[in-house]
Amino acid sequence: MRIKILSTIILLSFLFLPAVAMPAQAQDNQQIFNSSGLPIPRFVSLRSNKVFVRTGPALRYPIKWIFVRKNMPIEIIQEFDTWRKIRDVAGEEGWIHQSLLSGRRNAVIMPEGGAMISKKPEIAASPVAKLERGVIFKLKQCQTSWCLGEAGGFEGWIEKKSLWGVYASEELD
Numbered sequence: 001m002r003i004k005i006l007s008t009i010i011l012l013s014f015l016f017l018p019a020v021a022m023p024a025q026a027q028d029n030q031q032i033f034n035s036s037g038l039p040i041p042r043f044v045s046l047r048s049n050k051v052f053v054r055t056g057p058a059l060r061y062p063i064k065w066i067f068v069r070k071n072m073p074i075e076i077i078q079e080f081d082t083w084r085k086i087r088d089v090a091g092e093e094g095w096i097h098q099s100l101l102s103g104r105r106n107a108v109i110m111p112e113g114g115a116m117i118s119k120k121p122e123i124a125a126s127p128v129a130k131l132e133r134g135v136i137f138k139l140k141q142c143q144t145s146w147c148l149g150e151a152g153g154f155e156g157w158i159e160k161k162s163l164w165g166v167y168a169s170e171e172l173d
């Protein structure tokens with residue numbers, strides 16, 4: 001009798017193991033697979049000067065705030081159908097419809113005192129211009145520690161650590 005009870009307990013425990021393992025496995029798959037097939041997280045930019053950010057992934061959800069700055073970089077952190085959960089430069093999160101987003105890559109100047117655009121991707125390179133905090137920098141290329149781009153009619157290189165909108169290990173062509 002004891003052996004039968006013990007074997008039943010062991011059998012039942014094996015039946016429940018996949019259910020316990022499933023959430024972790026599903027969570028891993030969610031990071032890899034999503035509705036667009038693109039990696040998450042990733043940076044994109046706003047397509048329009050007026051973008052509604054909602055509390056949930058549908059028009060029925062209330063508007064949390066409105067972006068009024070075209071080309072502002074944002075980070076997609078989740079997808080649901082045609083909606084993207086985003087994080088902005090201030091760390092605020094909300095939902096935006098995919099039609100309001102562009103794959104164009106931009107970054108925002110972050111240091112309090114701004115950042116210098118240089119002619120070459122070197123600390124000792126000749127400066128081209130100084131960009132103030134909050135300026136949108138249109139990315140063209142990123143290497144290990146530097147990004148080439150343009151802002152205000154000036155083109156050159158900025159250290160990646162001065163930008164929000166590109167990952168530290170990311171390289172762009």
